[in-house]
Amino acid sequence: MHAISLLRKFVPFLAVLAVSKASIISSDSSDASCTLTASGGDDAPQFLAATTSCSTVTIPAGTTLNIETRLNMTGRSNLNINLQGTIRFNPDIPYWTGNAFFIPFQTQITFWLLGGENIVLSGGGTLDGAGQAWYDAFASNSTLLRPIILTLNQATHATVENIRMINSPEWFNLVNECNDVTFNNITINAVSTSKNFISNTDGWDIYRSDSVTIENSVINNGDDCVSFKPNSTNILVSNLQCNGSHGISVGYALTLSFSVMLSTVRNRSLGQFAGVFDIVQNVTAINIKISNAENGARIKAFAGSGVGSGHVQNITFLNFAETKVDNPVVIDQCYETAAAACAEFPSNVIIQDIFFNGISGTGSGSQVASLACSPDGRCSDINVNNLKLTGAGGKTTYACQNVALAGNSASLFGTCATT
Ligand SMILES: *[C@@H]1O[C@H](CO)[C@@H](O)[C@H](O)[C@H]1NC(C)=O
Numbered sequence: 001m002h003a004i005s006l007l008r009k010f011v012p013f014l015a016v017l018a019v020s021k022a023s024i025i026s027s028d029s030s031d032a033s034c035t036l037t038a039s040g041g042d043d044a045p046q047f048l049a050a051t052t053s054c055s056t057v058t059i060p061a062g063t064t065l066n067i068e069t070r071l072n073m074t075g076r077s078n079l080n081i082n083l084q085g086t087i088r089f090n091p092d093i094p095y096w097t098g099n100a101f102f103i104p105f106q107t108q109i110t111f112w113l114l115g116g117e118n119i120v121l122s123g124g125g126t127l128d129g130a131g132q133a134w135y136d137a138f139a140s141n142s143t144l145l146r147p148i149i150l151t152l153n154q155a156t157h158a159t160v161e162n163i164r165m166i167n168s169p170e171w172f173n174l175v176n177e178c179n180d181v182t183f184n185n186i187t188i189n190a191v192s193t194s195k196n197f198i199s200n201t202d203g204w205d206i207y208r209s210d211s212v213t214i215e216n217s218v219i220n221n222g223d224d225c226v227s228f229k230p231n232s233t234n235i236l237v238s239n240l241q242c243n244g245s246h247g248i249s250v251g252y253a254l255t256l257s258f259s260v261m262l263s264t265v266r267n268r269s270l271g272q273f274a275g276v277f278d279i280v281q282n283v284t285a286i287n288i289k290i291s292n293a294e295n296g297a298r299i300k301a302f303a304g305s306g307v308g309s310g311h312v313q314n315i316t317f318l319n320f321a322e323t324k325v326d327n328p329v330v331i332d333q334c335y336e337t338a339a340a341a342c343a344e345f346p347s348n349v350i351i352q353d354i355f356f357n358g359i360s361g362t363g364s365g366s367q368v369a370s371l372a373c374s375p376d377g378r379c380s381d382i383n384v385n386n387l388k389l390t391g392a393g394g395k396t397t398y399a400c401q402n403v404a405l406a407g408n409s410a411s412l413f414g415t416c417a418t419t
């Protein structure tokens with residue numbers, strides 16, 4: 001299977017794991033089933049212990065596990081977490097900023113690493129990130145690292161379904177170095193009760209992962225609904241309702257709704273991925289409703305000197321219904337790069353075989369689509385079909401540069417600018 005062979009290339013040790021389709025909940029009576037009750041103190045130790053000795057761990061309805069210390073559940077197998085109640089992450093900011101797991105990619109931290117083989121997290125319950133204290137602290141400390149609620153970490157055959165996630169301090173879900181994972185029927189909601197914004201509360205970020213499905217979910221947050229970071233391949237995103245992030249622009253904190261993003265490590269002195277080739281390939285996003293958002297369907301890549309390289313290929317945005325979106329359809333291949341620098345150093349991220357098909361709705365400005373490629377033929381096979389977008393104030397404009405557009409909506413764009 002190519003997915004496994006691709007994975008083998010960059011996660012060599014995973015290749016030795018047996019990839020089985022064994023059923024997750026065994027009827028074998030030797031498999032323990034455990035039910036947790038709240039201890040009144042930190043419930044992390046008993047939760048961790050239960051996931052090593054029980055194949056099914058139930059948190060009953062009405063029970064709230066209070067998590068005060070980090071959860072490393074990497075490398076579990078055949079584990080079913082039946083969350084009917086709530087898991088709440090105690091907002092002890094000094095503890096977590098010193099002890100949460102560090103994620104080098106984009107300098108993130110997380111409360112919870114969950115991974116291994118054949119993992120299910122379901123049950124109708126809630127993950128509560130207790131984000132308010134974090135939103136308020138971040139307002140006066142813009143370098144404060146805030147934890148991601150759930151990181152699926154090196155998981156193979158994992159399912160997260162029928163779960164509500166509220167008030168993450170940062171991204172809700174990171175899918176890190178995973179293969180074959182599905183999120184189904186997830187309700188995400190971030191709300192601040194103070195004047196301080198729910199910054200960076202992405203729904204999902206996918207990184208170095210293959211075969212990921214996100215479906216049938218409702219997201220109300222303050223940043224990307226789903227973001228495809230480097231080495232996201234074979235991804236299906238379907239039937240989502242994304243709401244939020246309208247008009248908010250905080251420094252370089254990116255406020256996108258749905259994006260493909262490469263070469264995020266612009267500053268080579270950070271060094272992490274200098275010289276690394278980034279891939280986003282085979283992504284289909286279908287039946288998506290987006291409202292009150294800064295961006296609808298977007299692909300962006302850095303240009304300029306000293307940035308990374310990569311390949312964005314075979315991305316389809318199909319059936320998007322957008323309401324009050326600032327930038328409903330976007331390619332920006334000179335992202336955060338001045339026009340002159342982009343002309344001198346065109347992006348090394350090649351963009352090809354892209355489809356914006358069946359995108360309808362309203363923009364919040366007059367320009368409803370901007371497909372701006374670097375000069376020098378860095379984009380090819382860019383298709384626009386059945387675009388039915390209306391700009392604000394009775395004016396609707398489409399813009400493009402350095403690209404030959406195909407498809408039945410290409411004429412809306414007129415002649416593309418050349419830079
Ligand atoms: C998490 O647990 C795994 C498996 O036991 C271990 O290999 C890894 O080092 C731990 N990670 C951290 C950051 O403690």
Ligand SMILES: *[C@@H]1O[C@H](CO)[C@@H](O)[C@H](O)[C@H]1NC(C)=O
Nearest residue numbers: 097140141142143144145146
């Ligand atoms: C802001 O947060 C950073 C990172 O968590 C921390 O090191 C720093 O001490 C905080 N600054 C203040 C003024 O609290």
Ligand SMILES: *[C@@H]1O[C@H](CO)[C@@H](O)[C@H](O)[C@H]1NC(C)=O
Nearest residue numbers: 124125161162163164185187
């Ligand atoms: C979706 O998950 C919620 C819990 O968050 C549950 O109440 C509901 O029944 C689930 N829907 C379906 C179709 O399973």
Ligand SMILES: *[C@@H]1O[C@H](CO)[C@@H](O)[C@H](O)[C@H]1NC(C)=O
Nearest residue numbers: 220221243244245246291292
């Ligand atoms: C959608 O987002 C807007 C703008 O952020 C917000 O005012 C509204 O309450 C959100 N709607 C829902 C259903 O959460």
Ligand SMILES: *[C@@H]1O[C@H](CO)[C@@H](O)[C@H](O)[C@H]1NC(C)=O
Nearest residue numbers: 252265266267268269270271
């Ligand atoms: C690049 O990173 C270095 C080290 O973290 C930092 O000192 C420098 O200000 C950064 N430069 C830019 C342009 O962001």
Ligand SMILES: *[C@@H]1O[C@H](CO)[C@@H](O)[C@H](O)[C@H]1NC(C)=O
Nearest residue numbers: 009208230231276277278279
């Ligand atoms: C992405 O995958 C390619 C091909 O396997 C690899 O060369 C590159 O290092 C990977 N990049 C990242 C950021 O993992």
Ligand SMILES: *[C@@H]1O[C@H](CO)[C@@H](O)[C@H](O)[C@H]1NC(C)=O
Nearest residue numbers: 002003006233234281282314
């Ligand atoms: C993308 O899909 C094509 C067709 O199924 C497949 O040949 C190719 O290997 C896939 N790319 C990746 C990176 O998995």
Ligand SMILES: *[C@@H]1O[C@H](CO)[C@@H](O)[C@H](O)[C@H]1NC(C)=O
Nearest residue numbers: 234235236281282283284314
């Ligand atoms: C494009 O990606 C989709 C999955 O998103 C896949 O089904 C299809 O085979 C790919 N097409 C090509 C030509 O790689």
